[in-house]
Amino acid sequence: YLPRILAIGDSLTGFGGAAVILQDVTKFRLLDDVKGNLVSTVSHELKTPLTSLIMAVHMLLEESFGPLTEKQRYLVETSRDNAERLLRILNDLLDLSRLEGGASRLNRRPVSVAPLLDDMAREMTAIIEAAGQTITVRADAVLTEVNVDPERVRHVFINLLTNASKYSGEGTEITLYAEPAPDAFVRFGVRDQGPGIPPESMGHIFDRFYRVPDQAKKGAGLGLTIAREIVVAHGGSIACASNAGKGSDFYFLLPVGNVTADAAG
Numbered sequence: 272y273l274p275r276i277l278a279i280g281d282s283l284t285g286f287g288g289a290a291v292i293l294q295d296v297t298k299f300r301l302l303d304d305v306k307g308n309l310v311s312t313v314s315h316e317l318k319t320p321l322t323s324l325i326m327a328v329h330m331l332l333e334e335s336f337g338p339l340t341e342k343q344r345y346l347v348e349t350s351r352d353n354a355e356r357l358l359r360i361l362n363d364l365l366d367l368s369r370l371e372g373g374a375s376r377l378n379r380r381p382v383s384v385a386p387l388l389d390d391m392a393r394e395m396t397a398i399i400e401a402a403g404q405t406i407t408v409r410a411d412a413v414l415t416e417v418n419v420d421p422e423r424v425r426h427v428f429i430n431l432l433t434n435a436s437k438y439s440g441e442g443t444e445i446t447l448y449a450e451p452a453p454d455a456f457v458r459f460g461v462r463d464q465g466p467g468i469p470p471e472s473m474g475h476i477f478d479r480f481y482r483v484p485d486q487a488k489k490g491a492g493l494g495l496t497i498a499r500e501i502v503v504a505h506g507g508s509i510a511c512a513s514n515a516g517k518g519s520d521f522y523f524l525l526p527v528g529n530v531t532a533d534a535a536g
């Protein structure tokens with residue numbers, strides 16, 4: 272909408288300054304587009320060689336080419352872990368650039384709230400139990416359906432539940448909940464009894480590549496950014512309440528009701 276704003280600047284003397292500022296914003300937006308394209312092209316190009324590298328490493332680990340010594344196995348396993356981590360980061364970057372570019376359409380449909388939470392809990396149980404934690408589901412009985420893209424929303428839950436498990440200790444409980452919210456929204460949340468978020472990091476955790484300093488866990492700092500983009504694409508919002516040392520509560524709003532699928536997508 273730059274030309275329209277320039278027209279205002281032209282006709283009303285004194286608005287030239289505003290026009291210049293908006294022009295700058297447009298430049299930034301263009302730069303963002305270029306960056307987004309670059310990121311997605313590079314990620315795409317890197318995925319193919321990385322995938323064949325991972326396959327080769329798996330074959331070595333299966334000892335298809337002869338037995339490995341202990342030292343060799345250790346090195347090959349480390350290579351596999353790092354290559355797989357890199358692939359996850361590339362996939363996250365691709366997802367994020369699609370979401371930020373508005374290229375990924377939402378396939379919305381009515382999804383029942385309680386079964387959605389049960390499915391998510393079931394899907395994550397193995398990982399959560401392996402970490403010595405438990406998961407509890409609490410879905411308010413008055414809730415019926417949300418109008419969402421189930422695959423995308425699944426991604427949000429996976430990212431939040433993975434974090435809750437990754438950052439919390441053994442013997443803790445993770446609660447997955449849904450409750451009514453004003454204005455035809457449902458509030459979903461993942462509550463944990465982990466370390467919480469330090470106050471100075473609270474304003475940054477949804478930023479791209481941000482990780483709380485001195486966090487020992489390996490992550491790229493993209494999971495929450497992706498979660499936020501997906502929620503925002505649905506017209507909702509996401510936030511975190513945290514008590515340092517006691518736990519975190521990541522919650523987000525998704526629309527209820529019967530908004531026609533693709534009209535809202």
Ligand code: ADP
Nearest residue numbers: 434435438476482483486490491492493494495
């Ligand atoms: P990452 O891949 O590093 O986990 P995220 O974007 O998912 O990236 O999270 C950003 C940062 O926020 C994490 O690196 C971690 O420091 C912090 N964080 C996220 N979830 C939790 C949580 N449930 N408890 C404590 N810290 C968390």
